Amino acid sequence: MTMNHPPTHISDLQTPCLLVDIDKVKRNCSRMTQRYKELGVELRPHMKTHKTIEGADLMTNGTRKKIVVSTLAEAEFFASHGYDDIIYGKPVSESQLSRCKKLHEKCTQFHLMFDNEETISALERNPLGNKAWSVFLEVDIGGNRTGVLWDSDRVVELARLATNAKNVDFLGIYTHNPMSYSLTSDKAVRNQAETDTKRILSVCDRIRQAGFQVVTVGLGDTPCCSVSDVTMAKLTEVHPGNYIFYDTQQYRIGSCEFDDIAVRVAARVISHRPETNQIVLDSGFVALSHDGTYCNLPDGVAVFQDHSELKLVNMSQEHGCVSVKSGKIDCTAYPLGSMLFIYPYHACATAANHPVYYVHSGDSVIGVWKPVKGW
Ligand SMILES: Cc1ncc(COP(=O)(O)O)c(C=O)c1O
Incomplete structure (x- = not known):
């Protein structure tokens, strides 16, 4: 886990970026290891x-x-x-x-x-x-x-x-x-x-x-x-393999509790568009991935932390258009530059789009993981 001049707080990070909650990752890993040790079956992750x-x-x-x-x-x-x-x-x-x-x-x-x-x-x-x-x-x-x-x-x-x-x-x-x-x-x-x-x-x-x-x-x-x-x-x-992070798809299937989901995308609000009842984030399908959009989930493919009223309505490469599930959006509740946190539908597809992952414990960023890319 390396970090050159690390930001020490999640709020200091450039967005969009992928956050990995190390405490949840450790818990997910040790639970799976323990389960298969008890069953007497080798775990080959x-x-x-x-x-x-x-x-x-x-x-x-x-x-x-x-x-x-x-x-x-x-x-x-x-x-x-x-x-x-x-x-x-x-x-x-x-x-x-x-x-x-x-x-x-x-x-x-x-x-x-x-x-x-x-x-x-x-x-x-x-x-x-x-x-x-x-x-x-x-x-x-x-x-x-x-x-x-x-x-x-x-x-x-x-x-x-x-x-x-x-x-x-x-x-x-x-x-x-x-x-x-x-x-x-x-x-x-x-x-x-x-x-x-x-x-x-x-x-x-x-x-x-x-x-x-x-x-x-x-x-x-x-x-x-x-x-x-x-x-x-x-x-x-x-x-x-997915259990290291889990995601909202796994939660819907019943594989994990919501609290087990260890990855989020951090995004910032970059535009207020009250006339179209939307705010816009700096995270589009490159940061979030399209995976799951074909499911046509009634509440949209993204789950917003602490903002169950929000729904991702559209994505382009680097923009995510967000509205409210019902009524008129109050743009002042999402100030320009403020961060929103999105739980991905499919962690594998989302993580694959990120060059690094910011690893945190609580709100402190404690390291950076660098995944291998390509084939
Ligand atoms: C061949 C193979 N084995 C194992 C796995 C791990 O499955 P999961 O992602 O459900 O953990 C995958 C996932 O796509 C796979 O393709």
């Missing part, structure tokens, strides 16, 4: 939400081991800071293998994901030397994104192919089901956690019955991992 060493150290409880990343840039960044046992959490393409070879040299364990035959052929064509490529089969249990469908015959075929391939170690199954993001109750999320776990365990059974070994079986998304159905104790690992 995903780094995509924050992409920082400081956040990773809190999520791994200082071990610097067992993480998932969403880009090779993240993998290289964490490996260069001594992180080991890293899964690149997207199907790898042959064009990336030269970077992956270097990551293998740097780490004792670096794992790839695959969901098709061609990737295994590409790994066979690109041997590592004295090591084998370590691979997870990505299985789709409902997200309809990447991964081989959990109930298809290709699951066993791909496991067979990877197990028998030259230069390849088949380690196990990885799945992430984003369908939990469409749920809106604790009970529904718990049911999904149970169904997902049963599905993924049935995939393992089929592979094992066909005579192949599955060492690791993991699933994870912040909603399911936050409610953690007891069936999840049968997994070997889970890999949620």
Whole structure:
């Protein structure tokens, strides 16, 4: 956590900027660590939400081991800071293998994901030397994104192919089901956690019955991992990521309390427009992200701290137009230059837009985290 001539108070910061409440982050991390310690399941946190060493150290409880990343840039960044046992959490393409070879040299364990035959052929064509490529089969249990469908015959075929391939170690199954993001109750999320776990365990059974070994079986998304159905104790690992920050989307799903949300965007009022019943902020979609606007939430995508009367009605690149949910806006209640604090809908999407995060305890800014960028 570095800071050159730090402002000491949030009110001194230039806006827009991303604020990270360190006390909430620590609480979110230790709660998740404790939950999976009690369940006897390894927690392999995903780094995509924050992409920082400081956040990773809190999520791994200082071990610097067992993480998932969403880009090779993240993998290289964490490996260069001594992180080991890293899964690149997207199907790898042959064009990336030269970077992956270097990551293998740097780490004792670096794992790839695959969901098709061609990737295994590409790994066979690109041997590592004295090591084998370590691979997870990505299985789709409902997200309809990447991964081989959990109930298809290709699951066993791909496991067979990877197990028998030259230069390849088949380690196990990885799945992430984003369908939990469409749920809106604790009970529904718990049911999904149970169904997902049963599905993924049935995939393992089929592979094992066909005579192949599955060492690791993991699933994870912040909603399911936050409610953690007891069936999840049968997994070997889970890999949620968003829980470090949470956000208003997670709050709506029921993954967290509102008080657990550890990130806010600080914005300043730059214009009063009583004739259009609006004030304007210096934060548009670059600072806040568009994520969630497609949900057409009745109160808008942004939640304003201490100002439940406000609604974000429109965003352009660097402007956020704000009105009141009903009646006439009293512009004098939001003086020009005053700060407003916005809880984001999707912390990962909002954080990805910020070059640095201002870390605070109470109103004191105590440091700056610098996320890795790019792919
Ligand atoms: C492959 C993969 N694993 C794990 C996660 C973590 O899930 P969450 O963001 O719900 O914590 C994600 C999130 O997008 C993901 O894409």
